[in-house]
Amino acid sequence: MSKSIKLAILGLGTVGTGVVNLINDNLDELKRRSGRDIVITEVGIRRQRDDIDPNIIQNSDLMATAASDNVDIVIELIGGTTLAKDVVMHAIKNGKHVVTANKALLAEHGNEIFAFAEQHNVHVAYEAAVAGGIPIIKVMREGLAANKIDWLAGIINGTGNFIMTEMRDKGRPFADVLSEAQALGYAEADPTFDVEGIDAAHKLALLASIAFGIPLQFDKVYCEGITGITLQDVNYAEELGYRIKHLGFAVRRAGNGSGDDSAGIELRVHPTLIPQNALLANVNGVKNAVLVNSHPLGQTLYCGDGAGAGATASAVMADVMDLVRVLGCKDADQQNSNGHHVPHLAFIPEKLSDTPILRAEQMITGYYLRVHAYDSPGVLADITRILSDAGINIDAILQKPAHKLGQVPVIILTLPVVESQMNLAIEKIEKLDTITDKVVRIRLDELA
C-alpha cells in the first residue's frame, strides 16, 4: 500500500467527532476503495482532551496545525467566518488541500478563497457545505456536467423543513413547533439563521454558482423567512392541492431580447406553494432535497439528510476520498492543472460569467394571495379587475363563507407574474374600501 494520507481536523465538535467515528467504523472500506491508508495525525482544538487516541497530536495553535508538515489535508470544522477564514487561507498558503463544511465562510468569502487556492495549486472541497450528506456538489459539478442547468429548487434547511412539516401534519402553529425544534436540538437557541432563510441563502449562493458558472453572490440573494406562515395559509394551500415549503430557487431567465434587462439570474429563498403530488412536497421532517431542471436531462431529484454528524462526516470524507486520488498524482502541477481537476465553481475561473442577478422586482413567480374583505357585493369583481388590468392571470379562486366578524377571506392563485406588477396590483387592492387587512402573499411554483 502506498504512503498514508494524513489528515488534520480543526474543531472536534459534533461533526469533527462524526468524522473520527466514520474513520474508525469504515477504515477497511476506505482502504479498499482508495488503496491508501488514511490517518488522522493532528487535531486542532482549544483545550487538550484525554479521550483522544494518543497517536494523534493535539494542538491548540490551529494556525500551526493548518501548516503542519505532518498533514496532507486540513479539514476545517470550527465554523464562523473569522478564525475559520484565517486557518483556511493559512492552510492554502502552506500547500495543504482543504475540506470544509462551512457554508457561511464560502458563501461570503469563497471567491477570494478559491482564487487563492488556484494560485497555490491546491483544492478546497466543500461537499458538506450544502445539503449535508447528499452529494449535490459532486452531482452538479460532475454528474450533470454535460447539461445546461435551467433552474433548481431546494429544501436546503432541515430546521425550516421540520417546522413546515409539523405545522401541516399536526396542525401546530409556527412558534409551538419552533420551540420543539429547539428542544430536539434541530434549531439553535437563536433560530434566525434557519427560520429567516440566511442559512439557506448561503447554500443557494453556492448551488447557483456551480449551476450557472457565476461568482458567488450571497449578498444578492433575495431572502424571506417562514416566521409569517400561519396555519390558515397551510390549510388553504392543502385545500387547493398545494403544500408550503421553504425553498431556495436559482433560475436562469433568458429575457425578452437583446439589451433587455429582464435577462439574468434569480436567486431567492422564500416560502413557496408547490403541488402536493410533487416529490419535493413529500420530502418531510429534517430531510433536504434538491430538484434540478437541466437540458437535456430534465428533472432529477436528490434527497437525504441535510445535517447531523453522520451525514456531514459522510460528505467531508467523500471530499477526502477525492483528494486522495489527487494526491496520487506525482507532481503538484498535475494535481491542479485546468485539464485535470474539477473547477471549484464547476466552470474554469476565467470562464465564469457576469450574468446579472435580477432584483426582487424583476423576479417572476406565481402567487397565492389571501385577501380579507367585508362581504360586500362587488368586492371579488374589484379584485379580479385590478389583477386583470395588471396583466395577472388567475389560476384558481377559493372564497370561503363569511365568518363571524363579517369578513370573507378570498384566496387567489395566480399564474407567474413579474413581481413589480404584483406589487402595484396589491397596492391597489389594499386601497379598496372593502378590504380590511393587508393582503397576504406567498409565492407559488408548479415546478414544471
Next chain:
Amino acid sequence: MSKSIKLAILGLGTVGTGVVNLINDNLDELKRRSGRDIVITEVGIRRQRDDIDPNIIQNSDLMATAASDNVDIVIELIGGTTLAKDVVMHAIKNGKHVVTANKALLAEHGNEIFAFAEQHNVHVAYEAAVAGGIPIIKVMREGLAANKIDWLAGIINGTGNFIMTEMRDKGRPFADVLSEAQALGYAEADPTFDVEGIDAAHKLALLASIAFGIPLQFDKVYCEGITGITLQDVNYAEELGYRIKHLGFAVRRAGNGSGDDSAGIELRVHPTLIPQNALLANVNGVKNAVLVNSHPLGQTLYCGDGAGAGATASAVMADVMDLVRVLGCKDADQQNSNGHHVPHLAFIPEKLSDTPILRAEQMITGYYLRVHAYDSPGVLADITRILSDAGINIDAILQKPAHKLGQVPVIILTLPVVESQMNLAIEKIEKLDTITDKVVRIRLDELA
C-alpha cells in the same frame, strides 16, 4: 485552449443522435466547464448518411474506428453483447478510453472488460448503463465513497414502473397497459427484458458490485417479473397502506455468527409492496429512482429519467467530461494509477470481496399473502397456526366478505422471514382442505 478531445461514436440510433445533439446544444457550457474543445471526429455506422456534418468521418468498419488515431474516447452505443464486446475490447487494446451505455454487455462481461482496461491503462466509463440520466454510478462510487452501504432498492426499469403506475392510477389491467407502453415506444415489441426483470437485473448486478465491492455476478440475481401482478393485489395493497413497485434490491446480510452460511449478499428483482408514503412509492411513470441506505449517512434517494435520448446522452457526456480531466494528465501512468482514478467497480480490483451471493431460499423479506378459502369456520385459525408454527409473525390481516362464489380472500402481511420457511408454510397452507387456490405471494419491504 489546450488540444481538442476527439470522440468517436459507434452507433447513431436514438442515443447516439442524442449525444450529437447535446454537443451541438451545450458545446459552450462543455468548454466553459472543461477548458477544452470537444469534437466528434468519427462515427461508426453501417450505412453512410448524408445528414451528418461533413467534417465527421463516417466509417462502416467499427473496429477501425475503435482503433483510429483520430480518436481519444470511443463511445459504444450499438448495444448487444457480441459486436459491442468486440469493439470495446479492440478500443481498449488500442489505448482508447471507452464510454458505454450497455448494461447487458457490462453485467455479462464486465469483469473481463474491466480487467482488460486495467491492463491497458484505460478507463471504461458507464454512467449511462444504470438509471439513465441519474448520476447514480458517480454518486455511489464517489459521493458515498466514505460509507459502508447496507442495502439499496431501486426502480431501475422505466417500462415496468410505467406499467405499475398506470395499473394503480387508472385501474387498468397489466396486459392493457403493456400494449399502451408498446404503442408509446416505452416497451419493446418483445417486452420480456423489461417485464420479466432481466434489464433490471443487469443494472442491479452493476449497482451491487459498486455498493459492496464484489465482482459482477449477473447470473446469481434472483429475478421475478411483473406479469403476474393483478389489479386485485394492487388494490388490496393500497387498502393496507402499501404500493406495489417492481424493485431491484441488493442487501448485505451479516448472518448470525461465524461459519454461518446466512451471511452474504441478496441480489433480487421482484414486485414489492412498499409503504405508500415512502418517496420511492411516489416515483411514477417512466421515472427511475434508487434509494441507498448506508452508514453513517442513512438513506438518500436519487430520482430522474431512466431512459430516453436526452437522459442517456447526459450520462454519456458526463463520463466524457470525467475522461477529459483524465486526459489532462501528461503521462499514461498518471491516467490510471490506483492512487488516481476511481476504480471501475468502486473498490480497487485486488480488494474485491468474495462474499457469497445468497440463494433465493436464504433471502429474508416480508410477505403479502392472498389466500382463497371456503368460508368455513376455523380456516383463519388454521392459516395463522401454520404461520406461527413456522416462526412467521403476522403484521396485518384483511379478511374481505365472502363473495358470490362462497370464497373468502384473506390477505396477510408478514414481518420479514427467511424464504425457505415461507415456502414450507405455504406448502402446508395449500394442503388445507378449505383452501381453494394457490396462495398468491408478493414480497414486502418497509424500507426502514
